[in-house]
Amino acid sequence: MKVSPRKGVLSITPYVAGKPIEETKREFGLKEVFKLASNENPLGPSPKAVAAVRKALSGINRYPDSQGFCLKKSLAEFWGLKPENFVLGNGSDELIELVIRTFTEADENIVTSEGTFLEYSIIAQTNERRIKKAPLREFKYDLDAMLELVDPKTKLVFIANPNNPTGTYLNKNQIARFISLLPEGVITVLDEAYDAFIDVEDYPESLATLKDNVIVLKTFSKAYGLAGLRLGYAVSSGETVSYLERVRQPFNVNLLAQEAGAAALKDKGFLRKTRKVILEGKNFLYRGLSETGIKYVRSVTNFILIDTGFKGKAVFESCLKCGVIVREMEAYGMRNFIRLTVGNKKENRIFLKVFKKILKEMRK
Ligand SMILES: Cc1ncc(COP(=O)(O)O)c(C=O)c1O
Structure with missing residues (x-):
């Protein structure tokens, strides 16, 4: 049929x-x-992460810790924050979807750029959310053009910083100015999948002060070498994180990924x-x-x-x-x-x- x-x-x-x-x-x-x-x-992968996975293998008959207690504790220590500032995801891909599902109503839209990570558009589309894109300018996000796309129905803005596939970045002042000019209630998602490779002085320290309207995404797939295990995390205020936690699937991050992530974080x-x-x-x-x-x-x-x-x-x-x-x-x-x-x-x-x-x- x-x-x-x-x-x-x-x-x-x-x-x-x-x-x-x-x-x-x-x-x-x-x-x-x-x-x-x-x-x-x-x-x-980091040899320490591989060792942690080996050690954890005999325990895979059990469900993973649905709260990711140990990994969140490690992340909190690493960033000088609290465990309640973190949501774990099956890669940051899953977190992009979680943010869209948690925060947008059917008639609300999302703003991003052309020439950026394709998953923002694909996930918006699969969730039947409208996505509006400003053209790139000299291979960089054009933040002014993006501001012009923001309307009363805009709920989210996605910024890959640094951007994939251009490899360019927006500096501290550009990001701060952009966020300050957004209407109240619009959430900016700063996707920092490649932050560990940064070698410039003026890259934003996005986790230095957490705001309800800013969600930062990080991943273990790139510099940490754990792409095959699927592990990412979102960081924001306790309140914003609590909404994401309500929508998240309880066992979205597997046991091996949790162990490997905590070990990889320590392998400086x-x-x-x-x-x-x-x-x-x-x-x-x-x-x-x-x-x-x-x-x-x-x-x-x-x-x-x-x-x-x-x-x-x-x-x-x-x-x-x-x-x-x-x-x-x-x-x-x-x-x-x-x-x-x-x-x-x-x-x-x-x-x-x-x-x-x-x-x-x-x-x-
Ligand atoms: C900008 C950006 N965000 C997110 C991701 C997804 O990463 P993950 O493997 O954590 O799902 C990628 C992967 O290429 C990426 O380039």
Whole structure:
């Protein structure tokens, strides 16, 4: 019998994730494939997190702690806040949805930017919420254009800071001014998935003073190397957090993720090493890209947006055949671009070699 989905489901463009390594090996008959497509940590997970997972494995017959007591305590110590300032999520993706479901009525809208993390739009759409987007300006969020989109029915604003896929950031003063100009009752969500890679002085200290109308999202998927376990958290005032907690599924964060997260937070050495590898790798890639005469956007994150000068999809496909998975940017409306995750030394070297070869062929 034929079934039909809820109204609006057919107009959703599904999220396309980075292509998996195993699938690429099979498809192209390759022995070795390098994935530089999903902004993951090239060092792997923290060994301390792996040890914590191993230790916890024998307990997976039990449900996880629905309150995430130990992890919230660790997060509170780490940030100098209270456990009641944190909500845990199955990745920050889940928290984006939780915020939308908790705070928006059917007739209220959400404001964000074009050229940003696609999940804001997809999740708004799947929850039948209108999302309004201001164009990017020189690869950055245009906060003034976003303010103009805010109307009496606007309830949420999503800002990825730093932004994915551009790798640019908004500074302390820009964010503070923007929030101060929003009408009362509008909640700003600052998605700081890449904050651990920041190497600039004027990045906002979003957790220094918590406000009811600001929700900060963080993730363990990037610098902490735990993308496969799915763990993120939202931080805000106790009151704002209490609303999110009412809507959250009770066992949304699994037991292994909770243990790994607490252990990874304590592994400061791993984070330092990750930052060093990314900064060095990024400089190496900048130099290599400059040699090709190709334009790229300078990034404060672990990825680089590259203007290939050709169809990004064609470059992506040529890279795939050579065993390098990058991300094409058509879904972001950036046809000539690819996004490259900074890898380890070997991965970066191989990418540049493959990329230079492809450019040479395309320029013929
Ligand atoms: C800006 C931004 N926010 C959130 C996420 C989702 O992260 P998570 O793995 O925690 O769901 C990503 C992942 O790429 C991202 O780029």
